[in-house]
Amino acid sequence: MNKVDPKDMKDFDNPYKIALIAMHDGPDDLHMCLVSSLCNKGDDKMMFGEFVRGISKKLIYEDSRTGFLIMSVSREFWTGAMDFTHFVTEGEDYVKMNEYPLFRFNTYFGVSEVHYADLKEISERKALNMPGVIANAVRVMVLKGLNAGDRKKQVLRPWAKKFLSGLITLKFIAYVGENGYPKIVPVIQAQTASSSRVVFTRAPYSKMLSDLREGARVNVYGMSLDMEVVLVKGNYHKGKAGLGYVDIDKVYNCAPPKPGYIYPDLTNKAVDFSEEPLADAAI
16 A cells, blocks of 8 residues: 555654664665654655764665665554655754654754655554564574574674674664565564674565565664664575575664774775764664
């Protein structure tokens, strides 16, 4: 369907939720960010307030095709696609966003811009399948050693490797669907099999992942409710014992004070203070 169900609007308007956006990053890559203010504008448009400037805000206008996932505090979620159109720096929605308690009582800065998108499609409300997640997490735990890859290759730092294996860490995968729009699917059962590889089962959301193809470019976003986040990028492959894996070739630190790629290692360069800093933290 391409309209928001009226009974879902209250959940969308709550800033204390998980909302992720996935967008194209050039012709051959993707990017993901957390935008907790994402909500509907009427029944056929979406909007969010920009709290910090990140590369995602640039990318959504270079290619407007984006995917999103919204998960409520009751562990129900929606997925969809949208096309970003424009932003404003004043008006009714701008005032509304800045009056959310999440932003209103922030003494440093509030929402600077409100971005709008035309809703292309949205799923019905789905309950998170926790029994299926737990069962498949156990399966991954038992079989991931068969898909460890190069154990000597050091990509993730010890904290990030442990974090992405945590069974209480929320994990989501993004890739480009058959319609050319990025799509996001929960993969909470995913775990690291080595410092350079994330392993997961398609179940319990095999149907949602049916168009994830061999070699596809993917992002895996891991987050905790304490706002600890890690974003890894790589290519998807079918593995042994019915599992799939992602060979990590990029790691992105989403949060201040030093957002940006942390793998592969970047050479040191002089700081240009005329450049606008980028961040991709919760907004």
